[in-house]
Amino acid sequence: MASKFFLRLKRLQVQPWSTWNRCLASGAMDRQGVTGVVLLSCGSFNPITNMHLRMFELARDYLEDTGKYRVVKGIISPVGDGYNKKGLIESFHRIRMARLATVTSDWIEVDGWESEQLDWVETARVMRHHCENLVSAEPNADEVDTVKVGRKRKHKEMDSRCEDLCSKRHRADCPRLMMLCGADILESFAVPGLWKQEDLEEIASHGLVCVTRSGSDAEAFIHSSDLLWRHRHDIHMVREWVANDVSATQMRRALRRGQSVRYLLPDAVVSYIRENGLYTAESEEKNSGVVLAPLEKHSENKSSPAS
Numbered sequence: 412m413a414s415k416f417f418l419r420l421k422r423l424q425v426q427p428w429s430t431w432n433r434c435l436a437s438g439a440m441d442r443q444g445v446t447g448v449v450l451l452s453c454g455s456f457n458p459i460t461n462m463h464l465r466m467f468e469l470a471r472d473y474l475e476d477t478g479k480y481r482v483v484k485g486i487i488s489p490v491g492d493g494y495n496k497k498g499l500i501e502s503f504h505r506i507r508m509a510r511l512a513t514v515t516s517d518w519i520e521v522d523g524w525e526s527e528q529l530d531w532v533e534t535a536r537v538m539r540h541h542c543e544n545l546v547s548a549e550p551n552a553d554e555v556d557t558v559k560v561g562r563k564r565k566h567k568e569m570d571s572r573c574e575d576l577c578s579k580r581h582r583a584d585c586p587r588l589m590m591l592c593g594a595d596i597l598e599s600f601a602v603p604g605l606w607k608q609e610d611l612e613e614i615a616s617h618g619l620v621c622v623t624r625s626g627s628d629a630e631a632f633i634h635s636s637d638l639l640w641r642h643r644h645d646i647h648m649v650r651e652w653v654a655n656d657v658s659a660t661q662m663r664r665a666l667r668r669g670q671s672v673r674y675l676l677p678d679a680v681v682s683y684i685r686e687n688g689l690y691t692a693e694s695e696e697k698n699s700g701v702v703l704a705p706l707e708k709h710s711e712n713k714s715s716p717a718s
């Protein structure tokens with residue numbers, strides 16, 4: 412039974428004693444009203460910047476300071492090449508840079524599942540995948556009663572919404588998965604054809620942690636959106652007091668102009684970019700004129716954006 416548990420941890424590349432101890436602790440602390448949380452951030456990470464890493468630290472400090480949450484893990488999920496965003500270099504390189512950037516973190520990891528899929532995957536589906544991983548990696552999974560096993564099997568069989576399973580039934584003994592993003596992503600919810608209404612409902616019901624970003628007014632946006640307003644208690648706004656407007660777009664611009672990006676990206680990432688000759692005028696033209704995958708995929712879907 413114990414070996415099965417460790418095999419499962421190994422498959423998930425989870426560190427048993429660092430991460431799961433925190434997770435188990437959060438389970439124990441649940442009786443005191445503390446919920447374990449796993450933060451998932453989806454994006455291009457083209458390339459990963461110090462601000463992406465800061466976003467995780469800010470979110471953990473914020474959530475834990477409430478006294479209600481214990482953040483047990485952070486997951487970076489770089490988008491697949493099929494996203495078709497202009498200037499998006501191969502996920503092989505983006506994943507390797509993200510792994511180099513997180514070597515020094517004992518709680519943030521990089522997950523390649525999303526980028527390994529043949530086509531671009533909706534963020535709600537990525538959340539569902541990680542939610543399933545969390546449920547099946549429960550430390551006491553072998554000891555659950557048959558009702559729970561039945562529920563789990565049902566969940567495995569259905570390719571449908573999982574907010575019930577993850578945010579209600581399992582909250583006591585399974586960490587809660589929350590999406591971590593910058594305010595610009597929240598605002599993108601209103602772009603026609605970009606997000607499906609039901610996906611936004613699903614993401615918001617998991618819980619969202621949103622870090623402020625200059626140029627975006629997330630609070631005003633939540634106020635203006637009926638959908639987000641309904642979920643306002645599950646949306647955590649994290650104020651970044653040390654303003655840091657680093658963006659990957661600015662990094663790519665500086666790199667193709669031969670300017671230094673040192674201290675804005677982790678040193679190991681700067682070296683990797685230099686060694687592999689990444690981010691050139693040519694790579695920035697990649698996918699030029701190609702429609703972004705979600706717009707393409709949802710073009711015939713008439714569902715309205717967050718309103």
Ligand SMILES: Nc1ncnc2c1ncn2[C@@H]1O[C@H](COP(=O)(O)OP(=O)(O)OP(=O)(O)O)[C@@H](O)[C@H]1O
Pocket residue numbers: 452453454455456457462463466591592593594595596622623624625655656657658659660661
């Ligand atoms: N400076 C920042 N402040 C707050 N959030 C950020 C910041 N930079 C990136 N993020 C967030 O990190 C996640 C991944 O973002 P992404 O990979 O698109 O980086 P980016 O810097 O916005 O890149 P690009 O300029 O290519 O769009 C998103 O949720 C984004 O909002």
Ligand SMILES: NC(=O)c1ccc[n+]([C@@H]2O[C@H](COP(=O)(O)O)[C@@H](O)[C@H]2O)c1
Pocket residue numbers: 453454455456489490494496532533534535596605606607610705
């Ligand atoms: N409908 C959707 O699920 C949807 C739409 C647009 C972007 N996204 C995701 O948001 C992230 C945005 O990243 P960028 O800001 O780098 O474009 C990506 O991970 C992308 O897959 C999801």
Ligand SMILES: [Zn+2]
Pocket residue numbers: none
């Ligand atoms: Zn972005």
